Amino acid sequence: MTDRSLVEVRDLQVTFVTEDGLLRAVDGVSFDLRAGEVLAIVGESGSGKSVTAQTIMGLTRTPNARISGRIDYGGRDLVAATEQGLMSIRGQEIAMIFQDPMTSLNPVYRVGDQIVEAIRAHTDEPKHRAKEKAIELLDAVGIPDARERADNYPHEFSGGMRQRAMIAMALVLEPNVLIADEPSTALDVTIQAQILRLLEQLNRDRDLAVIIITHDLGVVAEIADRVLVMYGGRIVESGTLDQIFYDPQHPYTWGLLGSLARPDRPRAARLSQIKGQPPSLLHPPAGCHLRPRCPHAFDRCTQVPPLEARVGGDHADRCWLSVEQKRRLRVVQGGDIGLEAPAA
Amino acid sequence: MARFIARRLVGMLLVLFAVSVIVFVIFNVIPGGDPAQRMGGREATPELVAQINKDWGFNDPLPVQYVDMMKQLFSGDLISYQNQDNVIQRIKDGIPITFSLAIGAAVIWMGVGILFGYLSAIKAGRFTDVTLTILALIGISLPVFFIGAFFLYYFTFKWKIFPTGGYVKFTQDPWGWFTHLLLPWICLAILYVGFYSRLLRSNMLDAMNEDYVRTAKAKGLTERQVRIHHVLRLSLIPIITLFGLDFGALLGGAIIIEYIFSLNGVGGYAFDAVAHLDLPPLMAVTMFGAFLIVLFNTLVDIAYAWLDPRIRLGTSAA
Numbered sequence: 001m002t003d004r005s006l007v008e009v010r011d012l013q014v015t016f017v018t019e020d021g022l023l024r025a026v027d028g029v030s031f032d033l034r035a036g037e038v039l040a041i042v043g044e045s046g047s048g049k050s051v052t053a054q055t056i057m058g059l060t061r062t063p064n065a066r067i068s069g070r071i072d073y074g075g076r077d078l079v080a081a082t083e084q085g086l087m088s089i090r091g092q093e094i095a096m097i098f099q100d101p102m103t104s105l106n107p108v109y110r111v112g113d114q115i116v117e118a119i120r121a122h123t124d125e126p127k128h129r130a131k132e133k134a135i136e137l138l139d140a141v142g143i144p145d146a147r148e149r150a151d152n153y154p155h156e157f158s159g160g161m162r163q164r165a166m167i168a169m170a171l172v173l174e175p176n177v178l179i180a181d182e183p184s185t186a187l188d189v190t191i192q193a194q195i196l197r198l199l200e201q202l203n204r205d206r207d208l209a210v211i212i213i214t215h216d217l218g219v220v221a222e223i224a225d226r227v228l229v230m231y232g233g234r235i236v237e238s239g240t241l242d243q244i245f246y247d248p249q250h251p252y253t254w255g256l257l258g259s260l261a262r263p264d265r266p267r268a269a270r271l272s273q274i275k276g277q278p279p280s281l282l283h284p285p286a287g288c289h290l291r292p293r294c295p296h297a298f299d300r301c302t303q304v305p306p307l308e309a310r311v312g313g314d315h316a317d318r319c320w321l322s323v324e325q326k327r328r329l330r331v332v333q334g335g336d337i338g339l340e341a342p343a344a
Numbered sequence: 345m346a347r348f349i350a351r352r353l354v355g356m357l358l359v360l361f362a363v364s365v366i367v368f369v370i371f372n373v374i375p376g377g378d379p380a381q382r383m384g385g386r387e388a389t390p391e392l393v394a395q396i397n398k399d400w401g402f403n404d405p406l407p408v409q410y411v412d413m414m415k416q417l418f419s420g421d422l423i424s425y426q427n428q429d430n431v432i433q434r435i436k437d438g439i440p441i442t443f444s445l446a447i448g449a450a451v452i453w454m455g456v457g458i459l460f461g462y463l464s465a466i467k468a469g470r471f472t473d474v475t476l477t478i479l480a481l482i483g484i485s486l487p488v489f490f491i492g493a494f495f496l497y498y499f500t501f502k503w504k505i506f507p508t509g510g511y512v513k514f515t516q517d518p519w520g521w522f523t524h525l526l527l528p529w530i531c532l533a534i535l536y537v538g539f540y541s542r543l544l545r546s547n548m549l550d551a552m553n554e555d556y557v558r559t560a561k562a563k564g565l566t567e568r569q570v571r572i573h574h575v576l577r578l579s580l581i582p583i584i585t586l587f588g589l590d591f592g593a594l595l596g597g598a599i600i601i602e603y604i605f606s607l608n609g610v611g612g613y614a615f616d617a618v619a620h621l622d623l624p625p626l627m628a629v630t631m632f633g634a635f636l637i638v639l640f641n642t643l644v645d646i647a648y649a650w651l652d653p654r655i656r657l658g659t660s661a662a
Contacts, residue, residue: 098555108652121564
């Protein structure tokens with residue numbers, strides 16, 4: 001892992017014009033993706049994590065979307081890029097896999113042909129050579145009998161195999177970045193682990209930078225180097241895996257960690273939960289988006305959205321509580337928020 | 345697959361049997377159906393009617409009459425009550441006309457329907473879409489006899505652009521064949537273009553939200569490749585189904601259009617048979633139409649398996 005940034009997202013705003021008003025899906029998100037790292041974006045449904053990722057690929061460019069900010073990739077701004085420019089980046093430089101492998105492959109084309117299609121979208125490779133390459137990759141992602149399997153249709157694959165095929169398709173042009181949008185959510189737990197291991201291995205062997213989007217902190221713990229926690233379209237906390245898990249700063253992160261079932265600690269009668277509903281993105285609360293659900297909110301939280309505060313190193317959060325207050329509150333909640341032991 | 349086809353064949357025979365029985369029974373219970381009276385003419389003496397009843401076997405029990413009629417139908421000896429024409433021969437003569445009409449109309453409506461549907465879908469909500477939607481609704485709403493009469497009046501009578509109705513054999517005069525059929529083709533196609541373009545439009549709009557379409561975009565395919573290979577390809581499957589059924593029905597005769605344009609095809613013959621309450625041609629034409637519909641139903645199912653691999657697996661396993 002190096003500190004070189006591959007993708008720099010700055011003040012990204014994605015707003016959808018709907019019949020009910022403006023829907024702020026992503027509200028001023030900034031982060032870097034560094035070469036060779038696995039960056040996890042966690043949050044509930046509607047926190048804007050998928051929209052953020054899809055916007056990097058230019059997949060949210062619908063007629064009703066308003067996108068502003070910068071996404072810098074290799075000196076190009078992907079927000080301002082033409083559709084033409086994005087096409088050459090999609091699949092070739094930045095590839096993406098999706099949540100539901102059952103529906104993400106086209107049911108009427110053979111799996112191998114769908115990979116060939118990806119190759120030929122970017123190169124002049126003749127069909128048979130592209131086919132060979134597709135088979136090679138299917139083999140590399142762990143599809144047994146890849147040569148025969150390439151001629152199968154998606155419905156003849158199991159869920160895990162389809163996700164492997166999706167990964168093969170994403171990797172076939174050796175992209176620098178892989179965006180995985182809930183890649184294991186729709187799969188069985190054992191298959192989930194296999195897919196995560198595969199992603200980890202690809203990250204290591206091919207020096208592939210991965211953005212993994214998930215609501216599952218277990219997945220994060222297993223694979224991520226750094227973590228962004230999103231809430232209501234904003235990043236509320238970012239840091240390394242250890243910082244987020246062992247020194248969480250934001251009350252929302254505490255809540256997420258507290259809702260995690262942990263075999264390594266005495267079983268609580270009931271997992272703790274974050275009370276209330278995620279904020280409406282049509283009419284978000286003023287100030288901090290978590291405020292209506294946050295037991296520690298005070299006057300300031302209702303007035304001004306918290307600014308980013310650096311805790312130290314890569315670790316930053318957006319909460320008006322002081323570091324000392326947080327330490328104290330977090331310990332009071334201690335048993336529930338996933339702290340091994342107070343760090344100091 | 346063999347089992348599937350065998351099952352469909354048995355089903356086909358059952359349907360044809362049921363259709364023939366129903367037609368036969370209806371004919372015998374409706375008032376004014378007594379064929380001997382009609383054949384004898386207005387001034388028929390009771391002796392003549394009795395003679396006709398005896399000669400044509402109308403005194404036999406109905407099941408016997410039915411079996412006799414089926415025998416004649418399948419041996420090709422069926423004779424019209426009205427004018428003693430051979431019914432089968434008459435249908436054979438009508439087939440080239442009806443098929444020319446149906447095939448030509450189908451080519452137009454599929455071509456134009458898919459084009460309009462595609463344009464409507466990719467320009468959804470914009471001027472092109474709105475215009476095509478209005479045109480489609482007009483096409484669907486206008487009765488075919490109105491369009492037919494309208495065309496006939498302006499294009500053949502007033503402006504004399506096209507020849508008046510009738511049919512010219514393709515082998516004799518291809519150009520004449522074409523000009524005589526163009527108006528009926530368009531008349532028939534207008535209705536179907538409306539339906540098909542609307543259906544394709546909504547199918548495509550649904551398909552555009554599919555996950556695999558997003559995957560296709562994420563691969564870096566051009567908008568056009570995504571639309572044609574992924575969106576259109578799957579949206580066409582239901583269209584093909586519908587086409588098989590409509591086309592099969594149309595091959596059985598387009599009664600109104602054939603009548604308006606004086607095309608003596610199967611549909612025109614069916615019209616005459618109904619007008620004269622003439623059972624043999626009525627029976628033959630109905631059986632012919634039913635056969636084609638059932639046949640195309642089966643073909644659609646086979647085509648479906650070919651178009652959609654998910655179904656293919658199901659049939660080979662069954």
